[in-house]
Amino acid sequence: MEIPFWVWPQSVAWVLVHGYLWWRLVRCAMPPGRWRKAATIALAVMAPTVPGALIAMHTLSPTEGAWITWPGFIWYGLLVYLLLALVAGELLRLVLFVARKIRRRGAEPETPEAVASRRRFLARGVAIGAGAVAVTTVGYGMTQAFSSARLERITIRLRGLADAGEGFRIALVADTHVGPFLGRGNISGIVERVNAEKPDVVVIPGDLIDGTVADLGPAVAPLGDLRARHGVYFSLGNHEYLFDFDNWVEYLRDLGIRTLRNERVELPHFDLAGVNDSSGDNVGDPPDYERALGDRDPDRPVVLLAHQPAQAYEAQKYGVDLQLSGHTHGGQFFPAGLLTSIGQPVMAGHGTVGDTQLYVTRGTGFWGPAIRVGSPPEITLITLAAAR
Template identity: 45%
Template sequence: MVVFLVVLVVILALLGAVHWYVWRRLVRDLTAPGGAARRIGTGAAVLLPLLSVAALVSGRAGAPFAVEQVLAWPGFLWLAVLLYVTLALVVTEPLRPLLRRLLARRGPVAVAEAPANAVSVPAPVSAGAAEGTAEARAAEGAVEAPASAPDPVPDLSRRLFVNRIVSGTAVAVAVGTVGQGTYGVLRGPRLKRVTVPLAKLPRRAHGYRIAVVSDIHLGPILGRAHTQRIVDTINAAQPDLVAVVGDLVDGSVADLGPAAEPLAHLKARDGAFFVTGNHEYFSGADAWVDHVRELGLHPLRNARVEIGAGFDLAGVDDVAGEREGQGPDFGRALGDRDRSRTAVLLAHQPVVIDDAVRHGVDLQLSGHTHGGQLWPGNFIAELANPTVAGLERYGDTQLYVSRGAGAWGPPVRVGAPSDITVVELASRQA
């Protein structure tokens, strides 16, 4: 409990510092004290982080699903915008003094000037009109003084001018990045194809295709239409088997059951299989296992089935289930099998790869990492996972990690596009 409180305080302090920095650069440095723009900007700097916190905790706090949906879009999108606005502002900090120095060196704007000894030519004016006027004084032979040079940046100090240019550019880059990343998620995942050669795979299983989909994350933002896009993409690939490797949902069956219903239309010769992810244990794992079974998927809860093509398919519960007395049990799933047969394991988190190696698994299919989802999140994901995305080998075991088909939190992906992967098994005997 103490550790949790310390981490919470650190996170809140960091968020507070980041918001203060963004407020300073986008509100204080660009607006007049006491003005309407300053008041509106300061209000947004207070409201937006509150919406983000509310979006993060509303589901766990038991808020009505309709309230979660209202909070989710502004709250989660702001987190993504905040990330990239902060990065853009930090990167452009060195430009501010540089641009101010460049402007200072420009000096006054050049204007056309008459020679110093030039005498103006009197304009013909009437005697009455000339008296007391500037024209009359010029007509008396006064020497014209050069015109004073205007400020090179009219009506703005150099500092304010530079701040507006740099901050405006940072905001434009951040909003454009988040907009493109949001479009990528809402458009739906793209299909990838990967060939995995397996030494023990029988010749008759050569070319066997498994559609791997993970981290769909149905919730207050991604709903039934998202599921339908995924089902359509998988069915168009005509796989032999579908593997749903966890984190299907962020919410209860009561709220999200209808959003998952298109999964009943998945088509594959050997069926569709499901294993739990950590988010299922935040959402009622047992209820979701029952529900996906009703939709026609086959849950593999520390269990194994023999696939007719000639290999074993096993699945283990996610490690998050250990808090509920469940979790992965490799002995149950793989302990008594014939090790001369190829074994393919479905496990949500890549971190169980060491157990897979010890139990002679040939190929582990995982998700969980989202490929980092929001760059530079991939560097953080690398600290916690043996593989963040793609295919790697660990001893005699190969691990394939999908970037996932959805998104958690902000419906945004940057540098880690969503995917569904068709893994084609290749026999070395073919």
């Protein structure tokens, strides 16, 4: 398992952020003494946990790395909202400074002691407020991240679908991210809920895991209990390409799940195709739309599994009727969703790219900080209808 290049600059950035946090939360808000020393030591201890968690995700098994991934990623989430709240506090300080200058124009200068006292009072208020915002937001986000996925029901009208295909149901499950935080129990719960709906087909467009078959095979095994009249299909996501993707394809085959690697199968009433994630370019396993879609019967509708919504830009050139994707987690939490949205035509839900319809599920899992804010986990049940 290789450590992705982005881990290093991000790790350095978060360590540097701790310097700013020390200045605002400790140096400016706390008087000299043992409490300031204790807070300084605490920040120094926590600073390497985020880089440690990022590195452990790609070098240690979920069990071996739990001692650092759990505290590291929880602290990661707290850091994000501490930083946002403190930046808002900087703006508040600026507004109050300008207002005070205007109000005291022409008045006697304040004593240094009065100025220092006022600044310390404001710094403590901002620090307490930032802490409250971060703890409350992350606490709420964790309850959402570990909650049962919502069952989203949607009807999509598919051009060219025969009347006999009306009511065909597709269960869409993506981004389970089995790994340090989510395991066998989570997968078993998903399987139970999907089977209860008795779908005609189950599709999983990538990011199933964050680890190797050796580490996570038993956790993923309940997927072998998925039941659908016309089978269970998988396509590769970017995270599979970080962890022995060929072994995962073989393991899923043993569970009765077929991976569509730039290929297509005929189902009743439409074709189901799958292309590799675009990150496969880096390991010699790129998406091949021509191979998956080039020789198909244009009179049959085609539904495409492609992990990233942005792949619809290429899919629409091949007349794909509907693309099913994940990857974005619906943004997962602010401001991470802003970065994820770059280049993606849809973050969550139903949209279009050209003449191609696109549905993006928020997924059932998460990556990095164990939080979801404004983007609850989702299992999707799509009912097909003929276009009128």
